[in-house]
Amino acid sequence: MKQGGSDAAKQAAGESAAEAVEDGMVVGLGTGSTAAYAIRAIGRAVDAGLDVVGVPTSFQSRELARDCGIPLADLDDVSVDLAIDGADEVAGGDLVKGGGAAHAREKIVDASADRFLVVADPTKEANVLSYPVPIEVLPMARSTVATAVEHLGGDPALRRAEHKDGPVVTDNGNLVLDCDFGPIDDPAALASDLAGLPGVVEHGLFVDMADEIHVGTPDGVTLRPLSE
Numbered sequence: 001m002k003q004g005g006s007d008a009a010k011q012a013a014g015e016s017a018a019e020a021v022e023d024g025m026v027v028g029l030g031t032g033s034t035a036a037y038a039i040r041a042i043g044r045a046v047d048a049g050l051d052v053v054g055v056p057t058s059f060q061s062r063e064l065a066r067d068c069g070i071p072l073a074d075l076d077d078v079s080v081d082l083a084i085d086g087a088d089e090v091a092g093g094d095l096v097k098g099g100g101a102a103h104a105r106e107k108i109v110d111a112s113a114d115r116f117l118v119v120a121d122p123t124k125e126a127n128v129l130s131y132p133v134p135i136e137v138l139p140m141a142r143s144t145v146a147t148a149v150e151h152l153g154g155d156p157a158l159r160r161a162e163h164k165d166g167p168v169v170t171d172n173g174n175l176v177l178d179c180d181f182g183p184i185d186d187p188a189a190l191a192s193d194l195a196g197l198p199g200v201v202e203h204g205l206f207v208d209m210a211d212e213i214h215v216g217t218p219d220g221v222t223l224r225p226l227s228e
């Protein structure tokens with residue numbers, strides 16, 4: 001995950017997006033340090049009487065939402081009006097996500113939403129995506145997917161856990177390959193190639209999915225549409 005952004009910038013972005021939440025909405029709750037500020041702001045609004053239901057995108061966002069008193073539901077039972085989620089890199093209308101290994105559930109929830117707002121600090125913005133693309137793989141497909149990624153011009157690395165020996169294991173029980181492709185000239189083509197590899201559960205390229213980005217700075221927030 002890019003960690004360059006200040007907490008004040010992340011907070012500004014998260015709280016700005018939370019203002020878009022209206023009474024009666026079902027809200028997709030993203031993962032990561034920036035989305036967490038939105039979840040806390042929604043929690044405070046719930047405390048003050050806002051009637052919303054949250055759909056978490058990870059163990060982390062579920063726990064935080066529960067701590068904040070946000071009622072939760074599964075995608076089996078509701079449809080999402082608005083999703084708010086972070087990103088590791090943003091270029092044009094496309095994102096790389098999955099620095100926290102949550103991109104599979106995030107993509108399901110974010111893609112299902114009527115509107116998807118990205119929350120970010122300025123360090124996440126780029127002209128061309130070049131952040132290593134996280135790919136969640138079934139454990140038995142780790143080597144075959146890594147070889148296929150190399151054939152696509154990427155450099156795959158198994159994500160290792162920081163506080164345990166061995167690999168990161170996702171909320172879905174799978175492994176993550178961080179795949180460095182250098183500058184990605186055609187994110188849609190790469191997304192399609194990666195999605196077609198046997199054993200890939202989900203990759204972290206979010207192509208033309210988001211509607212709007214809230215970029216926070218300590219001095220304010222810039223809103224920009226991400227889709228035409």
Ligand SMILES: O=C[C@H](O)[C@H](O)[C@H](O)COP(=O)(O)O
Nearest residue numbers: 032033034086098099100102
């Ligand atoms: O898997 C994690 C997610 O895609 C996050 O939304 C992403 O890594 C951004 O996180 P943060 O806001 O902490 O930089």
